[in-house]
Amino acid sequence: MSQLVIEKDKNLKALNTFRLPSVARQYVEPTTIDQVQAVFDLIQKQNLNYLVLGGGSNVLFKSSVFDGLIVHPALMGIDVEEFTEGFRVSASAGENWHNFVQFCLSQGIVGLENLSLIPGSVGACPVQNIGAYGVEVAEFIESVTCFDPQSNSVVQLTGEECRFGYRDSVFKRNKAHLVILKVNFVFNKDRPFSLDYSDLEHRVERELTQNEGKDKARIISDVICQIRSEKLPDPAELGNAGSFFKNPIVTSDKFHSIKEKCPELVAFPYGDDYKLAAGWMIDFLGFKGASVGGASVHEKQALVLVNKTGDASSGDLFALVSLIQAKVSSVFGVELEIEPKVI
Structure with missing residues (x-):
């Protein structure tokens, strides 16, 4: 087994897609199962605080220092x-x-x-x-x-x-x-394609007509990439953590109560309940483009918060989050839950 390399005071800004500034006291990238086991042997022996970090697309570092060991598994194959x-x-x-x-x-x-x-x-x-x-x-x-x-x-x-x-x-x-x-x-092999979204279905059908003989699954993937690129910022260009809030799931009674007060409400059936469109609610309340310091609500997609200036602090981000949550709670009577994990 190759020797583990443990880095000290590792800058984590490039390892979380929102690009929040933070430093890990220790950092390691195990590449094999044996190395993973060796890492946890070390954690147990030294009683280390630790965090397993994947691609960093669903993590927000609230503290400027992670006082422990970041384990970033790099197993491939x-x-x-x-x-x-x-x-x-x-x-x-x-x-x-x-x-x-x-x-x-x-x-x-x-x-x-x-x-x-x-x-x-x-x-x-x-x-x-x-x-x-x-x-x-x-x-x-x-x-x-x-x-x-x-x-x-x-x-x-x-x-x-x-x-x-x-x-x-x-x-x-x-x-x-x-x-x-x-x-x-x-x-x-016989699974049908999922094209339940009208925008997706129309664009895929158009592409199939224009590209006769091209693989349908590949066309669907290409169209999805186009749609996501149009609506969502590339984390490599504009720091973000994707969809920031979960779509709230409410009872049928709660949905109809909100719908009566706000007929424009966008929601989808979810079993016996309803899933409310969090992005629509945030947009409806006028938050699209709103900023606190370097953190902003994306101008094209209200469900996405971005590091607009590139140097947003966690204080900026969570102040903006609190404003949005408070307003949604006040107007719609539902609580918005953050989708990424807060560290």
């Missing part, structure tokens, strides 16, 4: 097994998510095309149960391979054991201590 009805694909946690989606498409494996251009790593996808345009990654996860620091062993959770929900999983609750090493997917 993708394995594909074809069977009669579909494919089994195992992807290591350090793989870039969008690159993984494109890899699957290049192998004729469809299903993830609606999740194109979502920032972050493969290892982070089960934690948040990432989703977009009517598709959630939970639909394809057969199991997740993890390292359990408590038992010092590699364990595997089935998709059912992951207890996936809307932007939720067991990895955000009682299994938060597990370190994801690999995500194991199953894709069925």
Whole structure:
């Protein structure tokens, strides 16, 4: 096993997509399962405070110093097994998510095309149960391979054991201590495409007409990338953490009560409940383009907060967040929950 390299006072600004300034007292990038185990041996021996950091697309550093060890798993590799009805694909946690989606498409494996251009790593996808345009990654996860620091062993959770929900999983609750090493997917060859969003369906049909013979899954991915690029800022150019607030889920009675007061309200059925469009509410209240210091609400998509100046502080960001949450609560009577993890 190659020797672990532990860096001191690591600048984390480039390791979180919102680009908030923060420094980790110690930082390490294990590249193998043995190295992951060695890292946690060290953590246990020295009783270190630690944080496992993936692609940094769903993390906000509220403090300027993380007084502990940042563990940034860099395990790489993708394995594909074809069977009669579909494919089994195992992807290591350090793989870039969008690159993984494109890899699957290049192998004729469809299903993830609606999740194109979502920032972050493969290892982070089960934690948040990432989703977009009517598709959630939970639909394809057969199991997740993890390292359990408590038992010092590699364990595997089935998709059912992951207890996936809307932007939720067991990895955000009682299994938060597990370190994801690999995500194991199953894709069925006969799965229909998901084109329930009218804007998506119309654009895909137009592209199919103009590009006869081109692979439909590839066209869907390309269109998704175009739509996301039009609506959402590239974190490499404008610091952000993607969708900042969860869409609140309310009872049918609560929905109709709000709808009666605000007929323009945008919402979608969610089982017996309703999912309210958080971005629409923020826009309706006039926050689009609003700023506190270097932090702003994106001018094109109110659900996205951005580091407009490049040097926004956590104080700027969370002051803006508080203003939005207070106004939404006052007007609509619902509480907006932050989607990224606050450290």
